[in-house]
Amino acid sequence: MRAKHQVKPLRAGQTLYNDDGVPYEIMSVIGKGGFGQAYSAFRMSDDGKRPVAQVCVKVCQSADDWHGEAFFGKIVRGNDRAVQMLDSFVASTGSGRDQVRRHVLVFEYMSEGTVDDAVRGSGGVPWRETRVRKEIGGVLQLLAQMHNVGVTHRDLTPANVFLRDGHLVLGDFGITRMTLDPKRAEVTAFTPAYTPRVVWSRGRWGPAEDVFQLGLLTCTLLTGEVWTAERVNTLRQLDVADDLKCWIWHATAASAKKYLDAADASEALSSLKSVTVLPGRAPTSMFGQKVVFTGKLDHLTREQATRLVTQAGAQVQSSVGDTTTLLVRGPVRNALSEFEGRKLFAVRERRRLGQPIRIITGRQLERLVAK
Known part of the structure; x- marks a missing residue:
């Protein structure tokens, strides 16, 4: 169960000790929320008299949060693309009913921010x-x-x-x-x-x-x-x-x-x-092709092109899919630019994955259906 109470904030100058007695002196709050609190702190020398390194101390809101983040912190430890977790421990202050247990994580201090x-x-x-x-x-x-x-x-x-x-x-x-x-x-x-x-x-x-x-x-x-x-x-x-x-x-x-x-x-x-999406060599025949149009053709309306392609034994598709074999690409001159761009995006990605999609111009299409 997630703890419902709020962890009491630490004070500037307060010191926490890990299981080996290493001291961490709290400086100031740098963040707080549902996760708990984060503080700028210093790892101190064993005698507690001088700072050794600036760190970030995170006091988790619950034991579950602490266990989870400590576990994943260890998984990514050593990878320079992850913030490094330096320490994890439970710090206790007081005794009996007044005892306060804080679930603490210590991270490298990220001075450049987010x-x-x-x-x-x-x-x-x-x-x-x-x-x-x-x-x-x-x-x-x-x-x-x-x-x-x-x-x-x-x-x-x-x-x-x-x-x-x-x-x-x-x-x-x-x-x-x-x-x-x-x-x-x-x-x-x-x-x-x-x-x-x-x-x-x-x-x-x-x-x-x-x-x-x-x-x-x-x-x-x-x-x-x-x-x-x-x-x-x-x-x-x-x-x-x-x-x-x-x-x-x-x-x-x-x-x-x-x-x-x-x-x-x-x-x-x-x-x-x-991966190129420029027009290339046309197929030898339109028969059996699965065709998608994008952009505006120079000499044919979309309706005319659809009729000619269908008469040549091809099938027109409204969007690029797993069975698409041919994209007829014309220049984009109207408000459909977003939709037309999506078709080219789809073709580029599918060609990357190895789907054999040819790309031709409107002129190439006209010559092809005239055969």
């Missing part, structure tokens, strides 16, 4: 695309290791992603969970503003939802503005390379072909740039 700090005050964002790709790629590598053993972070928000020497570092594993069966990965806690709609309806959190949050974080770093789940529909306004926008769309859009986990997303991030 992505949220950078956006809201300290500066340094937006970042260049090359830096964003590199840093998100680094985080994905850690996340892939976590997903591989059934661990999902569940709280990859700007306030929980820190900076160390300018590099992204994951922190706050307070609601992180491990499950052996993804179908039973029930949601126990989440941050609503950064949660995809599917979680609200099905009540489960899987690796794809972690990737969703990294997609939002990518947009935050690229724009210098905090992106929440409700901003996903404005992705078309993002002024970045098409392949990166394609990656973000597949990471975040409800109608997209989702990345299964961080390993899948990492591979896509590094390889989508090499």
